Amino acid sequence: MIDEYINRGVPEPLVRGLVKEAEDVKLTKAEIKKALDRLENEYKDAYISPGEAIGVITAESFGEPGTQMTLNTFHFAGVAELNVTLGLPRLIELFDARSNVSTPAMEIYLDKAYTKENKDVKKVASLIKETKFREVASEFVINVLKLQVEVTLNKKNMADLHITEAKILEALQSGLKGVVVKQSKDGIIVLKPSSVEEDLKEVYKLREKAKECFIKGVKKISYVIPIKIGNEFVILASGSNLAGVLSLKEVDATRTITNNIHETAEVLGIDAAREAIIYEAEKVIKNQGLDIDVRHIMFIADLMTNTGKVKGITRSGITGEKESVLARASFETPIKHIINAALVGEIDPLDSVIENVIVNQPIPLGTGLPSLVAKMKNARI
C-alpha cells in the first residue's frame, strides 16, 4: 500500500513517517488509507504552480535574514587558532563562486584504524601538514667564498615531524632544480648552484628558495588541528588540497571535504559541488542562528551547477549568460552589454521578466503567463 503512494509521487519520508505515526496510535488499515489519501491531496496542493516567481521568493528568503547577518559581519569563529570566515562575507563568497576562498579549510575524517588513539591521530596530522625546509633547519648560512648555502638541521623538529636526513636530501634534490645538494661529514647540508656563471645574487636567491622547498606532507595544507567530534578524532586543516588528502590511505575518502567549491567540482564532479554548496550555505546560516528553508538553498545550488560548471551569481557567471540583452544590462555594466549587443545585432525576444519591466509590458509571471498557453484567436473580450 505504501509503495502505491510513493509511485504516485508522494515523497517516501512523508509516507513512511505518517504510517509509522499511525501504527503507533493503532489506527486501522482503512483509517491509514484515509490518512494517506489526505496526505496525497495536501501534498499535491502544495505544488508550486506554473508561473510562480520562485526566484524572487528565494531572494526574499535570503534577503531578510541577510540584513540581520550584516550586523555581525567579519566575525571570526572556530576551534582553537583556526580562523574561518563566516556570516555574510562567506555567503557572498559562496554564491559568487569565487575561486579564491578567503579561508580555505578542510574537514579530514580518518580511516577507522587511526581514530582511536591520540598518538595515531597526531601521526596522521603530521603526515598531512605541509612541511617546508625551513621548519627542519635551524640555520641558513651563505658561504661567500665558496658561493654556496650551508644549512644546519634541527634534529628536534625532525624527530617531531618523523623526518630522516635521507628524506630531506631526496626532497631537496627533486624540489630544487639546477642545484647540487650534498651532505658534508658533520651533517651540514650544502647547496650549490650548478650553473657556470655563479654570482652572489644567485646564492641569495637560492637561500630564499630553499627555505620554501617542499619536504613532505600534502601541499597547501598549512595548519592542522585534531579535534574530537563525538567519539572519533577529526582533523581540521587550514588550506585545501582535496585530491592530495583523499589519496592518502590513512584518510577516510568517503567523508573528507573541503570548503572550496571549485576544487570539489574538479575532484569529485559537478554534483558533489552542488551538495557542497548546500552544505556550506546551511553551515553559515545555522551558525548565525538563522533559519532558511533548505529548498531555497537547493534552488540556488541547482542554478549554479546547471551548466555543468560551477557558476557564481555574478556578471561573469549565470547573470552574464542570460538570453536577453536588457536583462544582462540591467544587472551590471549596462553600457558594455548594450554596445556589444548593438555591434553584433542581437535580438531580444522579450520573453522574461526584467526586460518586460524595462519596456513597460506585462511580465510573463503568475497571471501574466497564461497568454503563452491559451490561444486568444476567437475569444471575445
Added chain:
Amino acid sequence: MVEKKEAAFNIFKHNLVPKYTKLKPEELNGLFQQYNISPKQLPKLCMKDPVAKELELQPGDVVKIISKSQTVKERVFYRVVISG
C-alpha cells in the same frame, strides 16, 4: 601517470557523489516524451568532469542521477553530456 594518481581513491564512494547510471539509447525517447523536452533542455555534464571521465561518457549520452536529499529521500534527475 596522471590517471594512476587519480585512481588512488574511488570518487563514487564519496558521500557527496550521487549514484550515476548511463541511460541506454532506447530509453532516451521515453524520457524526452515523459517530460516533453529536448535533450538541450536538460542540465549539462561536462566531458572534463571527473565523473564523465571515470564512466567514459561521450557527448550526447544522458545519465540518470539519484542523489540523497533532505526533503525527498531520493532525488532523481538527468544530465546530458556535452563536450567542453
